[in-house]
Amino acid sequence: MTDYRTNNDGGGTASAVPAGSAGEANSLLNIEGLNVSFATPRGTVDVVKDVSLALAPGKALALVGESGSGKTVTARTLVGLNAANAKVNAGRLEVLGRNALKLGERQWRGLRGKDIGYVLQDALVSLDPLRTVGQEIDEALRAHGVRGKAARLERVHQALLDAGIPDPEVRAKQRSGELSGGLRQRALIAQATVLNPQLVIADEPTTALDATVQAQILELLAGLKEQGRGLVFISHDLAVVSHLADEVAVMQGGRIVESGRAAEVLSNPRHEYTRALINAIPTGAAKGRRLSAGAPVSAASLSGSPGRATEFSETAPAIVARDLVKSYPGPGGTRRTVVDGVSFTLERGRTLGIVGESGSGKSTTARIALGLTQPDAGSVTLGGFAWSGTGADQVSEEQRRRHRPDIQLVNQDPLSSFDPRFSVGRVITDALEAGSIGTSGDRTERAVTLLDQVGLPPSLFNRRPLTLSGGQRQRVAIARALALQPRVLLLDEPVSALDVSIQAQVLDLLADLQSQLGLSYLFISHDLGVIHHVSDDVLVMKDGKVVETGTAADIFTNPQTDYTRQLLAAVPELPAREPAAHVAAAPGLTVKEAS
Amino acid sequence: MSTATQTARTSHTEIPRTTATAGSTGQVILKRAAGSLFVLWAAVTLTFFVLRLVPGDPVTTILGGHSAAPSAETVAAVEAQYGLDQPVLLQYVNYLAGLATGNFGTSYVFKVPVLDILGPQILPTFQLAGLALVFAWAIALAFTLLTVGRGRVLDGVGRGIEVFFAALPPFWVGIMLAVVFAVILGWFPVAGDDGFKSLVLPALALGIPLAGFIAQVTRSSFEEALAQPFVLSARARGLSDLAVRVGHALRHAILPGLTLSAWAVGSLVSSAVVAEIIFARPGLGRSLVDAIINRDLPITLAVVFIIATVYILVNLVVDVLYRVIDPRTNDKGAGA
Numbered sequence: 001m002t003d004y005r006t007n008n009d010g011g012g013t014a015s016a017v018p019a020g021s022a023g024e025a026n027s028l029l030n031i032e033g034l035n036v037s038f039a040t041p042r043g044t045v046d047v048v049k050d051v052s053l054a055l056a057p058g059k060a061l062a063l064v065g066e067s068g069s070g071k072t073v074t075a076r077t078l079v080g081l082n083a084a085n086a087k088v089n090a091g092r093l094e095v096l097g098r099n100a101l102k103l104g105e106r107q108w109r110g111l112r113g114k115d116i117g118y119v120l121q122d123a124l125v126s127l128d129p130l131r132t133v134g135q136e137i138d139e140a141l142r143a144h145g146v147r148g149k150a151a152r153l154e155r156v157h158q159a160l161l162d163a164g165i166p167d168p169e170v171r172a173k174q175r176s177g178e179l180s181g182g183l184r185q186r187a188l189i190a191q192a193t194v195l196n197p198q199l200v201i202a203d204e205p206t207t208a209l210d211a212t213v214q215a216q217i218l219e220l221l222a223g224l225k226e227q228g229r230g231l232v233f234i235s236h237d238l239a240v241v242s243h244l245a246d247e248v249a250v251m252q253g254g255r256i257v258e259s260g261r262a263a264e265v266l267s268n269p270r271h272e273y274t275r276a277l278i279n280a281i282p283t284g285a286a287k288g289r290r291l292s293a294g295a296p297v298s299a300a301s302l303s304g305s306p307g308r309a310t311e312f313s314e315t316a317p318a319i320v321a322r323d324l325v326k327s328y329p330g331p332g333g334t335r336r337t338v339v340d341g342v343s344f345t346l347e348r349g350r351t352l353g354i355v356g357e358s359g360s361g362k363s364t365t366a367r368i369a370l371g372l373t374q375p376d377a378g379s380v381t382l383g384g385f386a387w388s389g390t391g392a393d394q395v396s397e398e399q400r401r402r403h404r405p406d407i408q409l410v411n412q413d414p415l416s417s418f419d420p421r422f423s424v425g426r427v428i429t430d431a432l433e434a435g436s437i438g439t440s441g442d443r444t445e446r447a448v449t450l451l452d453q454v455g456l457p458p459s460l461f462n463r464r465p466l467t468l469s470g471g472q473r474q475r476v477a478i479a480r481a482l483a484l485q486p487r488v489l490l491l492d493e494p495v496s497a498l499d500v501s502i503q504a505q506v507l508d509l510l511a512d513l514q515s516q517l518g519l520s521y522l523f524i525s526h527d528l529g530v531i532h533h534v535s536d537d538v539l540v541m542k543d544g545k546v547v548e549t550g551t552a553a554d555i556f557t558n559p560q561t562d563y564t565r566q567l568l569a570a571v572p573e574l575p576a577r578e579p580a581a582h583v584a585a586a587p588g589l590t591v592k593e594a595s
Numbered sequence: 596m597s598t599a600t601q602t603a604r605t606s607h608t609e610i611p612r613t614t615a616t617a618g619s620t621g622q623v624i625l626k627r628a629a630g631s632l633f634v635l636w637a638a639v640t641l642t643f644f645v646l647r648l649v650p651g652d653p654v655t656t657i658l659g660g661h662s663a664a665p666s667a668e669t670v671a672a673v674e675a676q677y678g679l680d681q682p683v684l685l686q687y688v689n690y691l692a693g694l695a696t697g698n699f700g701t702s703y704v705f706k707v708p709v710l711d712i713l714g715p716q717i718l719p720t721f722q723l724a725g726l727a728l729v730f731a732w733a734i735a736l737a738f739t740l741l742t743v744g745r746g747r748v749l750d751g752v753g754r755g756i757e758v759f760f761a762a763l764p765p766f767w768v769g770i771m772l773a774v775v776f777a778v779i780l781g782w783f784p785v786a787g788d789d790g791f792k793s794l795v796l797p798a799l800a801l802g803i804p805l806a807g808f809i810a811q812v813t814r815s816s817f818e819e820a821l822a823q824p825f826v827l828s829a830r831a832r833g834l835s836d837l838a839v840r841v842g843h844a845l846r847h848a849i850l851p852g853l854t855l856s857a858w859a860v861g862s863l864v865s866s867a868v869v870a871e872i873i874f875a876r877p878g879l880g881r882s883l884v885d886a887i888i889n890r891d892l893p894i895t896l897a898v899v900f901i902i903a904t905v906y907i908l909v910n911l912v913v914d915v916l917y918r919v920i921d922p923r924t925n926d927k928g929a930g931a
Binding site for chain 2: 079081084105109110111112113114116117118120121122125126127128129130131136139140143144175177188191192
């Protein structure tokens with residue numbers, strides 16, 4: 001380490017990050033050899049190791065890596081908000097020119113909100129759900145001694161306006177739960193930036209947002225940068241990083257394994273881990289290519305499961321949906337049409353991707369396809385037999401029940417679909433039992449085989465789902481879906497909660513299973529990259545209607561409607577997949593026209 | 596460590612877990628009023644018939660017990676006077692009709708209208724139950740704010756004391772309080788009904804065990820709230836630890852305790868008897884026990900009626916408070 005305590009930063013400071021501004025007087029961050037460890041009952045855990053960062057005003061630094069790589073802990077160290085059992089030491093830890101190692105809680109409080117804004121990921125939980133967003137923003141003003149109720153209210157409205165919220169008087173009185181995802185995220189940014197902090201730290205600011213909303217939020221963050229503020233943000237989405245960041249630091253296991261100018265790191269990655277992260281991004285260009293380094297599931301492990309008797313046709317399409325309509329009662333006696341004349345055909349052994357923003361009717365369509373929601377009009381056939389309909393064609397649940405094994409569901413959040421008291425093995429044997437598959441004696445064996453199919457070792461059999469990683473849980477959910485030997489899998493945002501590298505493994509697994517078992521997939525996602533990668537055919541939905549449908553190649557290369565074009569334009573892409581100069585020259589967003 | 600915050604992300608985003616009735620305020624009041632009438636009717640009806648099943652003859656009670664050995668004429672006269680010669684169903688209908696006009700009947704033992712006896716007892720019991728609830732919340736909140744998330748030692752101490760409090764029987768607490776603060780220290784009167792001073796010890800006797808219960812549920816929801824991302828957001832705005840606890844976490848934490856309080860108030864009124872007897876205070880609890888022992892049915896019925904009414908009113912108040920504290924309750928059912 002360099003000398004522990006010195007104010008002499010006029011001397012040439014060697015920074016691991018070639019920010020070029022490390023030694024300048026107005027440097028926002030100047031960090032060398034940062035270590036953070038946590039004292040736990042089982043001993044000390046080192047989470048951040050020897051991290052060096054620098055940031056100048058008007059620049060954006062991205063921390064990239066998968067969960068557990070130490071990004072969040074690093075970011076929280078910059079606002080002094082790590083857990084009580086955290087131990088921080090560093091050769092140099094200068095935040096806004098102050099030695100952060102010597103800052104007391106009271107001094108930190110003076111900086112937080114005023115000089116450093118901190119934006120968390122999901123505004124629904126990052127803003128107090130019981131209070132209005134106006135109260136939340138006002139709280140920052142009061143905490144820093146801004147006097148005068150009327151003056152504060154004006155600043156609250158101005159902050160909301162600055163964050164791109166058009167009618168601040170109305171919105172200030174609403175709670176985060178009453179706002180749309182985009183407005184909510186803007187309000188979250190407003191509460192962190194109302195006092196014009198020089199440094200803004202954002203932890204996964206666009207994850208879980210629809211593509212167009214994500215583009216708008218990126219634009220807003222880019223605007224902060226243009227105002228001369230420094231921006232540190234965490235993301236696992238390298239495409240997002242390429243649009244916003246000037247510098248990138250790739251973290252793995254608590255260390256920075258690669259850092260440098262964003263365009264350079266992303267288009268010419270030197271470290272193996274950075275390359276793996278870039279390869280893991282699902283795009284059309286990566287279609288059919290494996291995203292992860294893992295070996296494919298062996299065909300051998302799939303043999304030996306005797307076929308279940310089924311009437312599923314070998315000639316008819318897997319699903320044919322015709323003119324589905326579903327409406328729900330809205331406020332004041334009105335009816336909200338959630339699904340409005342949706343038709344689609346899922347061919348056997350193929351993947352139909354359904355893409356659309358929240359509220360587009362994707363999930364309701366999925367529930368109708370699953371036979372869980374009765375449509376108001378229209379019909380569904382599954383493997384050639386009547387599955388759902390209205391009037392004379394109505395299918396009773398009793399008639400459906402014997403066909404239920406043919407279509408199975410995999411959710412976004414598998415954990416909440418597992419009984420927390422069940423072991424992994426029990427989750428799967430339970431499904432086997434429900435489908436009367438096998439005898440009570442050989443179900444354990446079958447469950448182990450199913451675990452093997454999804455690439456999980458038998459040693460997980462007795463573990464609780466809670467103790468598994470997100471990727472392992474999703475594999476268990478897939479194994480459970482496969483237990484009934486289905487012909488169709490309905491995959492509802494199956495990888496949306498996963499890191500890009502884990503997502504890559506799960507997408508590869510799904511591709512293997514499809515080719516070896518001849519499964520048909522109905523794949524729902526808000527992520528166009530994922531949809532492009534997995535789909536043969538694509539259905540674009542908006543406000544309950546099908547906007548456009550066609551083969552994936554047609555939709556993505558030759559979109560026919562404005563809405564699809566707008567969706568596609570909103571997807572940030574990696575410069576590495578295009579001539580590098582294209583984005584590097586324009587750090588502002590190419591998506592501005594979209595919104 | 597970095598994943599700890601990510602796992603606990605969902606719970607506060609969903610529709611609040613609440614026993615509060617759904618719908619707009621007007622609808623809620625209508626639904627509640629109808630429900631309340633039904634509950635009152637059911638409580639009175641059940642008590643009326645159950646008490647009729649208990650062996651023994653009301654006339655004997657009215658005439659002063661078995662030793663009285665009244666003549667057949669006297670019995671007939673009393674039966675006629677109290678309407679006991681009519682069929683039970685008719686007695687029941689007459690009783691309901693009386694209730695509707697505010698007539699609770701005449702006490703078998705004291706031979707005066709029930710309300711004349713119970714009237715003076717109501718206020719002391721309500722004062723006692725009310726102060727006990729205030730003490731319980733004050734103690735529970737102090738424990739929550741001072742010990743939750745303040746390191747392992749304080750947390751453990753707080754948790755331990757809460758369990759200890761919750762396990763204490765009120766009569767034992769009452770006797771100990773009386774011995775220490777009234778007999779030895781002489782700070783408060785040992786017994787009687789003499790203003791606020793005489794109310795403190797009995798209220799504590801009831802409030803301390805209740806504080807243990809409330810603090811336990813408040814503690815766990817407070818812990819949960821402190822782990823939420825919005826608390827981190829608040830700290831990142833520059834709020835002090837105390838401001839975050841009072842301004843954000845506490846509001847989330849008191850919701851389950853509030854639900855518990857609705858039950859607690861009703862039970863305080865009926866369990867007040869312990870404190871009333873130990874501290875020789877007047878009150879409904881004592882009247883109820885005396886009435887049951889003496890088989891004084893009209894008084895028993897009236898006390899049941901009053902306690903049922905208290906339950907209903909308190910639940911109504913809690914329902915309203917719930918909406919004030921958690922405005923999301925009103926939104927329930929709005930989404931698809």
